[in-house]
Amino acid sequence: MKQREPLELPCKMEMEVDKISNLPGHIVDKILSHMSLRDAVRTSILSSKWRYKWVTLPHLVFDNQGVCILSQDAMVIKNKLVNIVDHVLLLHTGPIQKFKLSHRDLQDVSDIDRWILYLSRLSVKEFILEIWRGHRYKLPSSVYSFRDLIHLEVFNCLLKPPSTFEGFRSLKNLDLQHVTMDQDVFEYLISNCPLLERLTLMNFDDFTHLKIRAPNLRFFDIGGVFEEINFMNTFSLAIISVALYKNVGNDKNLTRGNTSNLIKFFAHLPQIQRLEVQSYFLQYLADGRVPGRLRAPCIELNYLSVCINFNDKEEVLVALCLLRSSPNLLELEMLARPEKQTVKGTDASFWEEDSNNCPLNQLRLVKIACISGVRCEMDFINYLLANSPVLERMTVKPASNDGGWEMLKELLRFRRASVQAEIIYIDP
Template sequence: MEADRISNLPGSVIDHILSNLPMREAVRTSVLSSKWRYKWATLPHLAFDNQCFSVPFQDHTDVENKLVAIVDHVLLLHNGPIYKFKLSHPDVQGIPNMNRWILHLSRSSIKELVLEIWKGKRYKMPSSLFSCHDLIHLKSSNCLLKPPLAFKGFRSLKSLDLQRVTMAQDVFGSLISSCPLLERLTLMNFDGFTHLNIDAPKLQFFCTGGAFEDISFENTSCLTVISIGLYVNVGDKRRAYSNYSNLLKFFVRLPHIRRLEVQSYFLKYLAIGIVPGKLPTPCVHLNYFSICMNFNDVEEVLTALCLIRSSPNLKELEVLARPEEQVAAVTFTNYWKDDHWSSPFNQLRQVKIGGILGIKPELNFINFLLLAAPVLETMSVKPASNRGGWELTKELLRYRRSSRQAEIIYLDP
């Protein structure tokens, strides 16, 4: 008889094959031979997502029923520890069985938990979640977090990703400060709290976007990558006392920042209070800076100028204008004029500028960069519309450049 090569595969090879299969296909390998029959039941990584289903469904109720049946079947027959559990499907709403599944996982030394619930009202996490003391990575969406009083934090957690999440102000503060090993934090579209108090001594990556009033950092000397988007326009809000500056407060705890993205209206937040010509301590490690700004807003321009002056080692700069706010100014001041002599960018090589209308403040900024960057290689310019594109191109080509190799690339909108 011909040798049964499938049955005679080493156990490590079988485990590797199963770990790279969708959950549905891994379970179906049980028909291959007696050796494979219950091999899938020892898989430490379980993922229930779109790949669990091979046919389309009529509505989300049908999806949920099928999903519940599959997860119940797998957990019932599973034998061994579960280190990673993922549940994600675009048509899934709140599932009554979820509490039972999380309770089961909390007893299984779970290390990575991903719960992506895209629809329906906020799912209130059961108290059993907060007893998963071995968690290293937690990602959840559309949920309500309310830890029990006895919760002392996730002492092993290194990565936390929360999207469309609701929690109280004190819960957020204590949650972050009670994760001493936290290295990555993503927080998007949240409610229930408006002050982002980040106290995380090991944090290296921070990404947030939402409607908030204030942000502060404490014990964040390891933080190197930040992306922040403020989704509400703070308008002309100013502090009454003269020595206050959001800009100084924001950067005082960020000595090693390397990559910074300022999106939506966050530059307007930074412009509140006193804006110095330069930061007291320059951002010497910052090599990538992306900024969204209104070139006709004086405070935003001065804030952007302060940040650029304070980043002598920039290699990549990306600027996105907010064209919906940039009507042509009746009078304007060229804040960038002659500043290239005092603030040269000896490392700047790549510049991307998008969303511009071709108004004078924008052109002044482009002219400033071309003169201030002696090693610039490329500057790509993408306007907000095709109107006046040829005139804009001719204007840019007339500008003098300090870098002989600098190339200006015009991109169609």
């Protein structure tokens, strides 16, 4: 028998095509964009063609996930982090669209000024700076020369722009948390960002009166201690979340008898779709004469979340005004804020008299949490069930198990305007 010759491989090893090295450029960019900066730099060992692929990355993120420094010595950590940022910026070629610095091990911020100055000469579109330790970091004047900035986030910073600052004309998203700035600086900043669409403001210092002039603003999220919010030319604003971290019930500056904060707050919000009223802000809205309905109904409002003290009749009146003024409301969430009764509460006759004034013809979902089963809370739940003809589900979660069985029995006895309404009781 003739001996069979050994099979030859179709391609020699040295002739084999390096599929990784010959990937199209846009595929390589896509792969690198889904990696942390640390892993992207590590791809340089794949082949000679990949050695400098990472230097064109448009997004540079220096955080605890993207940059891992294993050391217990603070000075070593600082030096390593500084060296990493310096090395990346030195070798980088091409545009930098996004730069984020948020590293909890960074204790000395003396090098940040230098990096920001370097970035100000480029066309950076997204800049995120989070200082996790130490005092407020004063942003250098060079940060205010980011002409192409679209997205700006700063944490634990002091903002004091130079007199030559003309605003961020391209900015669409502004997120300021744990910041310090003067009243006039805030107003000037907001009014000189004409394209601003999203504004987040949390835990701010040195100003308490907020005047928001932003014709393109669609999203507004605020939490802090303040005395007043005025919207001006915000007719596109659709989503609002407001938390006032201060009990204003005993504030001597209350203006009972004057135009209510409720009317002023909604005067420039014809497009409001989602509203979250947290902490003590409902109490702020109750300052002044509360109308039965808003002058212009919130036609677009489909979601309402309210933190409320059911023992406070003024807060309850504000909540009812919002319900009466929202004919297309689909979803309602109520979070009880139990406090000592400071004004006369509501009784059963109050709800009976109002039952014909507030038909909730579109309301489908209701969530009520942290209630204790007191009369004013149960009356309000009864009121909702009796005036919601298309209600599908009401979820009730008490603050504790005390009296839970009695509460559930009473809930099931309430008359329901909707034959398909389901009551779901959740143990705390």
